[in-house]
Amino acid sequence: MKVLVAVKRVVDYNVKVRVKADQSDVDLTNVKMSMNPFCEIAVEEAVRLKEKGIATEVIAVSIGPKNAQEQLRTAMALGADRGILVETDEQLGSLAVAKILAKIAEEEQPQVILMGKQSIDTDNNQTTQMLAALAGFSQGAFAAELTVEDGKATVAREIDGGMQTIQINLPAVISADLRLNEPRYAKLPDIMKAKKKPMDTKTPADYGVETASKVKTLKVEPPAERSAGIKVGSVDELVDKLKNEAKVV
C-alpha cells in the first residue's frame, strides 16, 4: 500500500519569533526554517511502515514556497521515496491545504495518510481532521501508537484523561502526537541519495483548488508581557508572600 505523508516548512522550534512593527504578521526575515516537529514524527512513522513491509511506497508532499523543497528533501533523506511540492507563496488556510491534499489522495490512492497534529506556527490543529472529512476517510487524530493490519488501523490516541484506543477503516488519515515515535536523524549518504529522488512540482491551480481564505488576519500583536517579579530568599518568605501579599493560599 502507498503511504502519503504531508510535511510543512515552519519557523524552527528554537526561534522566538517577533511581531513586525506594522503589526501585519510575525517577522520571519532571516529566521531559521525547519520541518514542523510533528511532521518529522509523521515521516518517521511512514518510513517505519515501509520498513515493516506494510507500506510499499512513501510519498512526501509539501504545500508552500519554493524553499519547502528543502523539507521534502529532508523527508526523502529520512526514507520517503519521492516528493510532491505544491508551490505557492500564499499562506494557505487549513481548509485549502486539506482540499489540495484530498485531490492528491484521489490521484495517488494511499491507504494511510500521515501528518503532524499541528504546526507550530499557526497552532491550528485542523488539517488532518479536515482532510479526513473531505476524502470521506476515517481519522486517527493525536496518535501515540499505530498498528496497521487487515485493512484496518488501530490507533491509541492521546485524550484529556489518558489514552483512548480506536479501530478505524482504511483509508485513514492519522495525525502524529509527540510520543508516537522518536524520529531518526538523516545520515549523510541518505542526504546525498535524497537529492536524486524524484520530486514533482505542482501548483494549487493544477488541482483546481480555490485558495482564497475567508478568514482575514487584521492584526498581529505581541502578547501582554509578564514582568519578572521578585526573588525570595527562603521558603518562609515565600509562604509569607503567598499568604499576605498574593493572598492565594
Added chain:
Amino acid sequence: MSILVIADHHNSDLIPVTANVVAAAKAIGGDIHLLVAGADCQAAAEAGAKLDGVSKVLVADNAAYANQLAENTAALVATLGKNYTHILTGATGNGKNFMPRIAALLDVEQISEIISVESADTFKRPIYAGNAIATVQSEDAIKVITVRGTSFDAVADTGSASVEAISEVTDAGLSSFVGEELAASDRPELTAAKVVVSGGRGVGSADKFDIIYKLADKLGGAVGATRAAVDAGYVANDLQVGQTGKIVAPQLYIAAGISGAIQHLAGMKDSKVIVAINKDEEAPIFQVADYGLVADLFDAVPELEGKL
C-alpha cells in the same frame, strides 16, 4: 444570531469547560443552544440545562455517540449546524478532534482556540506558541470556533433551559471504540484547578515526583508537568502543560525544577500568580515568575508543603 455550543462531557457529567464556552457564546450574543451528543447522557444534559444563557439543550442520546467518535459526531453536527451562525466547542481533546471535521463538512474554515471575542465575526487567538496574538475576522456564513476555556469566566448554573431530544442518528460506520485508559485521580482536573503544581526534568524520576503530588494535595491542586518530564516517563502524558498539551491559568502555579522553555510557558503564563523553584538562577522561568526561589527543589518543595 443563533449559536450552537457542543458540550464536552462524560455522559454522566458535564466537563466544566462547557460553562466557559457558553460564556464565549454569550460574548458573541444571540440565542444559545447546547448540544449534548452521547449515550446515556441525560445527566450531562440536565447539568447543561442549568448553564446561564442556554435557551435550549439538544440531546442526541445514542450508542453511536457514546465515545464521541469524530466521524459520528461530525456527521450529526454538520446536519444540525446548518441552522446556526456560530458553532462553538472547547479546545479540548474532544473538541480538537471533531470540530475541524465539522468545519470541512460545512465547507468553512475553523478558528482555533480563541481567547477573546471582539465582535460576532472577529476574534483573538494565540499563534506561535502564544508569542503572538492574531486578531482574525471570518466572512464564513457559519463560524466554527474552538474556545480556550481559561480565557473566559464560566457562566453560573442558574439557568433552566428546555431539553429536547434529537432522534436523528448518524453512524458513519468508519470507526469503532476499542478501549480507554483513564488516569484515576481524586485531584481536580488540570485545566479547571485553582492551584497547579508542576514538575520538570529536574525532578529526576517518577518516584521523586511524589513530592510534587504531596504539595499539590496539600493545596488541593492538580499536578502538571513539562514535556521533558512526560517524555522521560515521570508522569502520564495527559499532565503535560504547554503549547501542545494542556493550557492552564490557575490562581497559583508552582513550577518546580522547570527551566521555562517557550513551549511550556505557552501553557501557563496566564496564571495569576507564578512561583518558580529552581536551583539555576539563570533559568528563564524566573522571567515570568512573580516569586522566584533559587533553591534545590528537593529541599524547598517538602519544606513548603510543611509550612503551608
